[in-house]
Amino acid sequence: MPxxxxxPDFDLSTRCASGWLLRxxxxxxxxxxxxxILDRRFAxxxxxxxxxxxxxxxxxxxxxxxGQNEAVILAVGKYDPREVRGKVFKLLSCQCGVAxxxxxxxxxxxxxxxxxxxxxxxxxxxxxxxxxxxxxxATSLMPVIDGINALxxxxxAKEAFTLELEGYTRNAEIEEDELIKxxxxxxxxxxxxxGNEGATIRARPKITLPFAxxxxxxxx
Amino acid sequence: xxxxxxxxxxxxxxLRQGDKAAAATAFQRYLEAKKAEGKGGSRPTLVNxxxxxxxxxxxxxxxxxxxxxxxxxxxxxxxxxxxxx
Numbered sequence: 001m002p003x004x005x006x007x008p009d010f011d012l013s014t015r016c017a018s019g020w021l022l023r024x025x026x027x028x029x030x031x032x033x034x035x036x037i038l039d040r041r042f043a044x045x046x047x048x049x050x051x052x053x054x055x056x057x058x059x060x061x062x063x064x065x066x067g068q069n070e071a072v073i074l075a076v077g078k079y080d081p082r083e084v085r086g087k088v089f090k091l092l093s094c095q096c097g098v099a100x101x102x103x104x105x106x107x108x109x110x111x112x113x114x115x116x117x118x119x120x121x122x123x124x125x126x127x128x129x130x131x132x133x134x135x136x137x138a139t140s141l142m143p144v145i146d147g148i149n150a151l152x153x154x155x156x157a158k159e160a161f162t163l164e165l166e167g168y169t170r171n172a173e174i175e176e177d178e179l180i181k182x183x184x185x186x187x188x189x190x191x192x193x194x195g196n197e198g199a200t201i202r203a204r205p206k207i208t209l210p211f212a213x214x215x216x217x218x219x220x
Numbered sequence: 221x222x223x224x225x226x227x228x229x230x231x232x233x234x235l236r237q238g239d240k241a242a243a244a245t246a247f248q249r250y251l252e253a254k255k256a257e258g259k260g261g262s263r264p265t266l267v268n269x270x271x272x273x274x275x276x277x278x279x280x281x282x283x284x285x286x287x288x289x290x291x292x293x294x295x296x297x298x299x300x301x302x303x304x305x
Contacts (some may be wrong), residue, residue, distance in 0.1 A: 033272055061271045124263055136264065
């Protein structure tokens with residue numbers, strides 16, 4: 001069963017977010033990985049109906065999430081409910097929890113984890129070719145990874161969501177940088193879980209990560 | 221020089237008051253204090269995953285934040301929501 005993992009890669013923020021998913025989530029999933037130029041609406045339409053979980057990062061707004069070069073992938077009222085019915089969504093983007101998330105639930109999505117305000121973090125631009133090595137970004141993105149891995153382990157949407165929130169709290173407590181700490185608390189405040197809290201997906205095999213050399217990313 | 225923690229509190233206070241110029245100055249001082257303490261990456265940048273519809277960029281080097289917060293009202297509002305509590 002293919003699993004939709006949408007990974008745009010055209011600017012620093014998408015590079016960083018997608019880099020973490022590439023390094024820590026992609027090895028656990030069957031392709032279809034919509035990486036870079038493949039992260040377009042037509043590819044999503046083709047693979048989404050076959051996928052039990054849809055993991056997306058990308059630039060977004062209250063009623064839309066986009067892919068490569070901000071090509072619209074999902075927008076309120078502009079998709080076939082077949083693409084979302086029964087699926088567990090993780091939307092790592094800005095504000096999708098305001099209108100897009102509720103619209104997905106209305107159209108049959110099982111659960112949607114998203115954010116109701118901007119998703120913000122501090123990254124080191126010099127690490128754009130190896131974003132997973134960025135310790136500043138890790139404080140915010142590793143809780144997201146932990147939450148997604150929990151879903152892939154077979155845990156419920158609520159358990160995965162709680163794990164992500166606990167990650168922000170834990171990292172904020174030990175963080176000395178006030179800006180990073182504020183970003184963590186901000187992301188935690190704005191995280192939202194909609195739909196069936198008990199939703200689960202087929203558990204994927206557990207593997208020790210990272211088991212393979214990191215992917216090679218060309219400089220931005 | 222005050223510690224980065226103290227400068228951050230001044231920055232938060234300026235955000236709460238909605239004073240852009242004071243917030244910009246305070247943030248600049250916060251960065252200087254942090255640098256003096258030897259913290260931060262080589263090119264730290266505040267990033268977000270918002271669309272182009274916003275009036276501010278998706279990636280803003282921390283050193284540019286004081287200027288951007290004065291030019292872009294939506295960005296100043298975002299900073300208030302992030303840190304002005």
